Amino acid sequence: MTGLRRYVPILNWGRAYTRQAFANDMIAAVIVTIMLIPQSLAYALLAGLPPEAGIYASIMPILLYAIFGTSRTLAVGPVAVVSLLTASAIGQVADQGTAGYAAAALTLAFLSGGILLLMGVFRLGFLANFLSHPVIAGFITASGILIAVSQLRHILGIPGGGHTLPEMLASLAGNLGQANALTLIIGVSATAFLFWVRKNLKPALLRLGLPPLTADLLSRAGPVAAVAATTLAVWGMSLDERGVAIVGTVPQSLPPLTMPDFAPDLVAALIGPAALISIIGFVESMSVAQTLAAKRRQRIDPDQELIGLGAANLGAAFTGGYPVTGGFARSVVNYDAGAETPAAGAFTAMGLAIAAVALTPLVHDLPNATLAATIIVAVLSLVDLSILQKTWRYSRADFVAVAATILLTLGAGVEIGVAAGVALSVLLHLFKTSRPHVAEVGLVPGTQHFRNIHRHDVETDPAILTLRVDESLYFVNVRFLQDLIQARVTSGCAIRHVVLMFSAVNAVDYSALESLEAIDQRLRDMGVSLHLSEVKGPVMDRLRGTHFLDRLSGRVFLSQYDAWRHLSADGATAGDHGVAGAAGLA
Amino acid sequence: MTGLRRYVPILNWGRAYTRQAFANDMIAAVIVTIMLIPQSLAYALLAGLPPEAGIYASIMPILLYAIFGTSRTLAVGPVAVVSLLTASAIGQVADQGTAGYAAAALTLAFLSGGILLLMGVFRLGFLANFLSHPVIAGFITASGILIAVSQLRHILGIPGGGHTLPEMLASLAGNLGQANALTLIIGVSATAFLFWVRKNLKPALLRLGLPPLTADLLSRAGPVAAVAATTLAVWGMSLDERGVAIVGTVPQSLPPLTMPDFAPDLVAALIGPAALISIIGFVESMSVAQTLAAKRRQRIDPDQELIGLGAANLGAAFTGGYPVTGGFARSVVNYDAGAETPAAGAFTAMGLAIAAVALTPLVHDLPNATLAATIIVAVLSLVDLSILQKTWRYSRADFVAVAATILLTLGAGVEIGVAAGVALSVLLHLFKTSRPHVAEVGLVPGTQHFRNIHRHDVETDPAILTLRVDESLYFVNVRFLQDLIQARVTSGCAIRHVVLMFSAVNAVDYSALESLEAIDQRLRDMGVSLHLSEVKGPVMDRLRGTHFLDRLSGRVFLSQYDAWRHLSADGATAGDHGVAGAAGLA
Incomplete structure (x- = not known):
């Protein structure tokens, strides 16, 4: 491979692009676009940003990853854990809803992109190896719990905040009296519906004789149905006038050109969280990319992936987005829907661009409670406490690392949780090898x-x-x-x-x-x-x-x-x- | 071994004590006592404490180590590196020469003793393994340089201070104008004499037909000769009235009963340095003890050594001393002079107690410059820059750890130097194993x-x-x-x-x-x-x-x-x- 082609993989697959691949990529793009519209709005809500930030973060980053990334089917954009990390990082330097908050999100995306790019150029991808599997599993599980609990206030229709489980629970308990009954009805029924879809719709469709792929894709369209139904309900009954919080006006525009804030204080405060977001995002993305690549005997180059993700984050920083990475759910849908090349991602970006210009008025009456329900149902699949039992049986040292990561992430916040998990797994490893057999x-x-x-x-x-x-x-x-x-x-x-x-x-x-x-x-x-x-x-x-x-x-x-x-x-x-x-x- | 005998080794060797062992131990004790008097005064000077603190720190600690320690021949007391660490730690919380300074030294000894004791009881001796040989070698070499440079002001007879090489050199340069010519003459000639003794006296004595052991012990008495000669010179010519700094009045007393200062602020400030002193002292002591034990096919129990050294430091805390550990020079002299059991240490303690009561008036006119000369000559034998060359040839990773430890110890102080060395050697080890063959x-x-x-x-x-x-x-x-x-x-x-x-x-x-x-x-x-x-x-x-x-x-x-x-x-x-x-x- 020549130098340029090593750093710009599109030059490899782009030359051999066929009509058949185009058709397959286009179909996958339509399906992914439909799924991504509510998901992007929801993750922006989780990150504490205006809804359009989630859509913008899915457009330019996908295009840039299609040019520089090595995975054929990875779909890049906002994901749950990175959105949580973003909210935690920016919450320390600015108040949610202010202009400073959105500007800090751009800075965070820029720093994260810069760190990923430098790690790629200097081939430092091995740094991600310091996150052991138990630490990652513990962190993802604890993050899932934190995210789900953070969304309860939208289901209840009350104000609230906090970055640790005790803070969130105290805030919920304190504001419980202000709960809005209509919001609660929407939130609970949307959550129940989505859980039912996830668990029972696909078997039901299969029993009706639908092909497995169609059944699978239809059952993944559940959030779209919930969004449509609850939006119609709010619109038809003017529920927003009776206290149901809605998405409201979303600007009808292509992603704007934005400039991150480079104030030295802000950069100094965000550089640590940006490094954490880079590494966690890279690990999550690599694991998805490699799983999918193996199914087609393709190869992922970790250092080039860093460059691809770095470019995607820089793109997010200059087009009104926030930190992104390769997401599990969206990539699997893309793969299952038959995407063959990164062009599918480019077509998805176009679809989202059209949505951003033409469809945003349709989500004006979408209740936040519905978005919170889609988040809760999505992230609870991340929560897997069986890792505690598995590591306990396999090795006490790994168990200690998981348990500490979970407890500290829940009790002291995401950054302390991950840092303690990494430090502990290194120390336990050294301890194990200190008394060799x-x-x-x-x-x-x-x-x-x-x-x-x-x-x-x-x-x-x-x-x-x-x-x-x-x-x-x-x-x-x-x-x-x-x-x-x-x-x-x-x-x-x-x-x-x-x-x-x-x-x-x-x-x-x-x-x-x-x-x-x-x-x-x-x-x-x-x-x-x-x-x-x-x-x-x-x-x-x-x-x-x-x-x-x-x-x-x-x-x-x-x-x-x-x-x-x-x-x-x-x-x-x-x-x-x-x-x-x-x-x-x- | 029953429980009590495991924790109190004196119960093992004490039962079989013979007349012959008594005679051998007594001879060794006399020789070690003579050597220890000037050494104790010198290390107290290095630690910034009054001279008697060095002698007190050699009495009760030796007795307690004789009861609880496992080495037959280790001699416990003030040593150069620990004295430097003491000066660095206490210098951050009190001014030299104040009552608070001496009280902080007691607190440091108490904390260090407590940490060692806890490590022994909980069998945490393996923590010392995190100090790799290159880090220890680099640290000892850099400490030797720091100690030697710190003594130059006594040779020059000028005020000064600083805990890093640049600080010390700046302080020396700034005060050079105040140098005292008589002090300089005493300091330089004492230093030259001691270097000559170390290098040439033993071969000369051997040529005169003396047995090797006698030649060795006589050449080790060099500092005593320098002390006697310069003290007589000061006394005969009243040089103290012409600006030569002398030891002055040392109280004639057995070690006093003292109480460490337990103020929470002080304890919080000293707990980190105390942990460092404990680990460095333990490593130094173990290396001496194991080398000597192997020569007689005896065994050292690392966890019991922690208890022995912990007891010794607690003893120092309550009898006007400061942190102690097993010293290389004194232990080798004890071994070479024929010590058979820890009773030799007990007899040494008695000898020093007699000296403390009866002989302190004799050192009134001893010039500080002579003590500084004995320190400089002693510690320059610790400086071994060949470790840089050896590790460079053997493994680049080890070289990086040594070089960083030396540079940071000299440039940023002993605590940062050791901490960076440990962190770096762990990271380099992980990096090496991250790309297995x-x-x-x-x-x-x-x-x-x-x-x-x-x-x-x-x-x-x-x-x-x-x-x-x-x-x-x-x-x-x-x-x-x-x-x-x-x-x-x-x-x-x-x-x-x-x-x-x-x-x-x-x-x-x-x-x-x-x-x-x-x-x-x-x-x-x-x-x-x-x-x-x-x-x-x-x-x-x-x-x-x-x-x-x-x-x-x-x-x-x-x-x-x-x-x-x-x-x-x-x-x-x-x-x-x-x-x-x-x-x-x-």
Whole structure:
């Protein structure tokens, strides 16, 4: 691939674009557009922004991702978790509903886009790896709960706020008296309807004999039906005059050209949250993109994805949007509807542009409670507390990381939750590797294999202590090995040779090198020789560059069996007769 | 060992105490006492405390360590690096020379003792492992430079201060005009004399026919000679009246009973530095204790050492001292002089108590410049910049950790230096393991061994991709493996089986489990089966507790050779003929 084509994937798939692919992409685009109109309005509500921001954030970003992204079917735009993070970040620097709030959203999108772009250019995509699966799962689950609870006030028709679960619940409890009955009826029935659609509509349609794909797409149109029905109800009965909050006037316009606010204070306050949004968005998007790509044996380039998402966010910043990423629901619909190339995304953008110009008067009477219902039903599918049970059964360390992430995200906010989860999973990993599994091994009789003396019936020689180290040696675990060898040797007086079997040692850092030197020196002081066996090529290469091998009291054996043959013979004959022989020579 | 005897090691060695051991311990104690008098005064000067604090800090701590510590020969008391850390920590909360300063030193010793004790009781000694050897080496070297530079003002006889190298140099440059010529003469000649003693006296004495041990001990008495000579000079010529700063009146008393200041603000300000002092002190002490113990095939229990050092620091807090730990120089002298049991330490404490009561008038005229000279000569042996060159040759990551620790300790202070070193070495370690070595392997003809296809001439089968993963799988590196497999499989269309050879995979965390599930699912979507081979017992035990093995598209083979035989046979015959056969069946 030439340089330009590496950075602009459209130059690859664009040349081979066929009429058939065009037809497929167009059909997918129509379906996705219909689904995206209510979803975009809803996520803008969640982010605390005016409704049109959600639509604008779905237009230019999709186009830019189509040019720079590597996934054929990923649909980029506002998503639930990023909208929540946006509300949390901007809520700290501006009040919702002010001009400063919308300007800060542009700044956040710009910073997030810049960070993603830089990570892509400098190939720093691996930074996302610091988010372990349990931390992500815990964070997504807790975010889902936070989002659902944050929407209850729209269902109840009361004011409220807060960025943590206790704050939100206190705010709900305090304002409960102001609840609007009509809003509540709309909100509860929309929620119930959407849950029913999600759970029962598709099986019902299948029973009626519809093809699975049609049944699936129709059941995904549930939110559109709820939007239409409740909008008509408000319009027909003028419910907005009886206290039902509605979307109201949305400007009829293409995305405007906007300029983010670059005030140093604002940038300083938003750079941290922007980095978090970038990484979380990237992880979410990659997981969707790779799942879909694998189904068609296509490849996703993580560094190029960073560039694609970066461009999309910069696009959002200059066209009245807010931070975006590849969304799960919209991408799956796009894929299922038959999208073949990123052109489907471009057609979706056109569809949304037409909607922004022509259809916004239609949503004037749409109740916020309906939008809140679509959000609640969508995000509750993100909530999966079974991760607690799964990690508990698999590994306590992973369980602790999940539980802490969930509790802190709910109790102290999204940023602290993720930061604590990352820090904790790193510390727990280091702790686990700080006490490596070290097995004392002996020869399986009649073979050349060595196995744990506590699990197998093996031959040993009291003059030879053989330890198989099941971990790379590095600063966190070397002292453990040092203590273990010293304890073992001081308790067995016949020991004259210690053999470290390095078959599972993939690396030896400088601390470990010095520790091996110290172990050798201390064993020498006790009249014991240190040997190594089965050292891997890359480890041996490094050791050869030092004086360690020259000074080593013993030898490096290619195989453990060589070591055994040589050192047993040194004492006397191998096996149980070795003791007397060794003592005789010592 | 019963519970009490585990926590009070004196109950073990005390029962078997012999007359011979008593004689040996007594001789060692006399030699160590003589060496410790000037050293204690000097380190108190370095810590910014009155001279007697250094002596008091050597009495009760030694006694308590003799009861609770596990090393037979470790000598506990003030040491250079801990004195520097003390000065840095207390300098932030009180002015040198005030009563608050000395009280804060007691609080620091109390907090440090408490932290060590808690770490011992809860067996948290492994926390010290987070200090890698390069970070410790860099920190000790930078501390040596800082200490030496901090003493130049006593050699010059000028006021000054600062806790970083630039601050100290600026302070020296600003006050250079006030230098006292007589002080300078004393300081420079004492320094030159001590360097000469250190370098040339022992060889000279050996040439005169003295036994090596005697020569060694005499050459270590150099500081005592310098102290005596310069004190006599000041006394004889009344140099103190001509501007030479002297130790002055030191109270003639046993260590007083003192109470640390527990003001909440002070405790809050000192708890961080106290934790740092505890860990650095523990690491330094353990390294000395283990080196000496190994020479006599004795054992050090790290958790009990924490209790011993904790008791020693609590002792210092209540008897007018400041934070202490096991010192290298004093312990080596104790060992070389023939100390057999911790009783030698107790006798040293008695010797120092006698000195504190009877001998303090003798040091009234001792010039501070001489003490500064002993410190400079002692700490310059800590400075070892060769660590930069050694780590550069061995591993760039370790080099970066050393260089950053040295630069930040010198430029930004001891606390930031250590913290940055620890954080950096953890991040570099994670980064190294984030891109594990993965080798594509094939069968060495005529054997059952598999080797890297790029290094060896091996048999392969285009339908089988075998990857040997040389690292434990955990959240930081799983996405790398996922991307690598996806890239490799999408570029080789004949591949029908992927075998992951797990011989060097020591652990699989929950993130890696989920990634393996995702890899399996994605390969299945491409019509490829995933197999594992040579999975270790502990990893297999964990996988058996999940649904992973039930759902796996392929199989788990005991050995890679089994996998090869089975999967090649599945296609057709093994080796180069496999292609056609596999294609025929696919």
